[in-house]
Amino acid sequence: MTKHRCKWCIGDPLYESYHDNEWGVPLHDDRLLFEFLVLETFQAGLSWITILRKRENFRLAFDNFDYHKIAQYTDQKKEELLQNSGIIRNKLKVNSAITNAQNFIKIQEDFGSFDRYIWGFVDGKTIKNAWKSQEEIPATTPISDRMSKDLKKRGFKFVGSTVMYAFMQATGMVNDHTVDCFRYNEV
Template sequence: MKMECSWPGDNQLMRMYHNEEWCVPTTDDQYIFEMLTLEGAQAGLSWSIVLSKREAYQKAFHNFDITFCSNLTDNDLTNIKEQYNVIKHIAKLQSVRSNAQAVIKITKEFGSFSNFLWRYVDFEPIINEWHSEGQIPAQTDLSNQISKDLKKRGFKFVGPVTMYSFMQAIGMVDDHVTSCVYHTSNKERKIKENGF
């Protein structure tokens, strides 16, 4: 019998994120930037806290419009810290602006932020075959490499552990356990069985 990964527990936001977004491949730069921001905000905190504040982040940063975020002033960021239910860590909030500026530079060079990131995996997600959640790594050589490369380009809060979570968030890796109905192999099987 196929089950689901256990890490979301009974938290509804966590379950929705696991079922609908986690490890689903995306090339949408605005969504990718959102995930980069939220994963950076998580550093030292739990993902459930970040998800509970996600709607406030979306309002504060205009749904993570990259141009808007790149043009934020220090006063804008202070106002966001004071007026919105975001994590009150000023360096993390400032990183939204500097990371947006870095994304714009990458976009000019590679056509999109998505192109830059997905070339690390030859534009194909890594489908892992973990049998238990304890096997899933916190970081990998690849997340370490991406972390180093992004830091060189001026990104903040992009350590190797954060980058591995980010890779999961945008579907560069599928780390659902093999017994989870949302693992790629099970989703493909379900599609075939339903005749789609």
């Protein structure tokens, strides 16, 4: 029997695996939340499949998304990243990963964890939508608008509302699997 999946992932084994195993699963681990934050910021203006194909390279290049290490990156490390063809070599995005790591740590200090801070925007619970088609799914919501505005106020970069809504989808803050998808009731 064929599994019914969200339309956006069909046809690429990497995309389907990501959809089936990760997308929309509620995440509460700060390191993983930081990984998705970095990946989503690098995705801005690109397709998610481009980022997924480079994900292992990003993990290697960015010390497995250890935000304490990233917050301390030197100019030499930045230059090394900009020469790394395995990742997206965008100076502003590389700089933003470092700035965002520093601000991520500040949020942990202020809230006890990034998880507590970020999930506070949805009162600690996944928002379960009931979309019948991919076309119904919004690119932003009032919550992603508020999240984006607050993160920017705290010094984060590349965290526009569209990026933050994609982050919410990826980390299970919203369940945007379509109702006919086999994952809809599983996550």
